[in-house]
Amino acid sequence: MSTLRIDIWSDVVCPWCYIGKRRLETALGRFEHADEVEMHWHGFQFDPSHPKGHHEPVFDTLAKKIGAPHAQVRQMTQQVTDLAAAEGLAYALDRAVSVNTLDAHRLTHLAAQQGLGGEMHERLLKAHLVEGEVVDDLDTLVRLGGEVGVPEDEAGQVLRGTKYAGEVDADIREARRFGITGVPFFMLNRTYGVSGAQSADTFLTALRKAHSGPQ
Template identity: 60%
Template sequence: MQLPARPHPRDGLREPVYETLARKTGGSPAELHAMTGQLVALGAEEGLAYDFDRAVSVNTFDAHRLSHLARLHGLGAQMHERLMRAHLVEGELVDDVETLVRLGTDVGVPADKVRQVLTGDAFAADVREDIREAQALGVTGVPFFVLNRAYGVSGAQPVDNLLSALRTADAASSPAAR
């Protein structure tokens, strides 16, 4: 599969998250609200106020490039969290350059560096490689957890399912299993 050289945010479409989910899953509005309702409830337990009614699906190529830049500044985890909160809690358009500059500076990435990356092609090859690797691992959506580069867990799973997968991956990687 040939990946685009550098998709522009306008190349993707902006649409409400529920429309994207309906297109991808074929689920009914009631099913989708039930599914996201579970995520909202899980998020609330962790102090997160997910708002899928405000969330808009966009092309996140540039947001991923910003994440690569943030990693260079030792702020990768903070940038990831800020982008997720902006997208899923605040309803921000994370394909907009000015929004991304603001979000980058929120976590400490210099605005001039963010703008330089977003107006050029920096980290585009890195993001394309991330996409290729995800495709090779069978990732088709998010969240998707890869454990020991051998086990995949797709979707938001109950804690017991994730714990079981972690135990399986750990057991398989122990010296006794080799």
């Protein structure tokens, strides 16, 4: 049985990434060869310059970034919140906290070594976008890792050091080589690219095309 490999670049603070993940999963539920699919998660940082340890409400970050009042930010984020709700995701972006996501991606790499990369990324997305968790806090990350099966002592040891930082950097460099400037981005069999949170139908078409190979 041949494997259909999907490489996914995503950030754990990205509202569109969670929506894209759900739409891909919907497509996989309709895909005839879903049992042949292997997913690999890659880190990408929306804002690598965000100071490590600096916490700020997302609404404040967005208001400063676009130079708009909170009311306009709330209106903008309501649109993505409604789209998320259609995928069964209960966003609470008014509670979300802007952080540097390097440590969250390092934790995902640790989890991937134990076959839990997808579960870890899912848990981090939910923590940030739905639950208002601070996803660069060491104790929070250790707890979230434990919830998906990453030993807490191992997670703490990794997060207190710099292990897997090189792997995250390699993810981002590879994204640049492919010309990826935003996330989510889905690469099927290293050949077919799907950019953004496309519809489940678009993902299904791409899956079938990648599975059948070059025509």
